Amino acid sequence: MSTVAVLDYGMGNLRSVAKALEHVAPKARVVVATDARTIAAADRVVFPGQGAIRGCMQALMCEELRYAVMWAARERPFLGICLGLQALYERSEEGGGVAGLGLLAGSVRLFTAPVDATGARLKVPHMGWNQVRQTQTHPLWEGIADEERFYFVHSYYADAADAAETVGVTDYGARFTSAVAYGNIFAVQFHPEKSQRAGLRLLQNFMAWDGLTERC
Helix, strand or coil: CCEEEEECCCCCCHHHHHHHHHHHCCCCEEEEECCHHHHHHCCEEEECCCCCHHHHHHHHHHCCCHHHHHHHHHHCCEEEECHHHHCCEEEECHHHCEECCCCEEEEEEECCCCECCCCCECCCCEEEEEEEEECCCCHHHCCCCCCEEEEEEECEEEEECCHHHEEEEEEECEEEEEEEEECCEEEECCCHHHCHHHHHHHHHHHHHCCCCCCCC
16 A cells, blocks of 8 residues: 655644545555654655745754655655745745755745736735646646646745746746656645645646656
């Protein structure tokens, strides 16, 4: 039986993520992981999250989960969701500047007075449904239409340094990276567990993915 570990570091909507994974993969074992041993024993790992990046990074250090997460991101099919995407980058502007895991090159930046095509100011946080344009093919996009709509809740966005790692973009005043892939890592700024059919299909694809994609 395949096991998927949903990382629990005290931040994030773990119940909805776990329930969505159980729905798309009823034969899999979904466990909530609070320790390094559980992460290491899993066949695949999901890093969800909501809230502040500083609290996230502090929790990873306090719970001694940092190195387990770093190992899983290199050795297992690995899905980052929302804050779980932002934490993969080198640094975030949030809270005056917070160092991330540094697995991906780039920074996480605050939306600054975004405006739409008519010049009307957009609200921050970016909250609600928005389109994701697929910029590269990937196994996790299988069966999902280009420019499909997903559900977002965030005030910060990833500014990827390597365009080759960006596999999805979204417009909110400016274009930003909303999905990224590198090796066995796939991470999204939106919430697939809240994104109905398309989100469930992405999770289903993740549960079937072997993590073998060419590294950029």
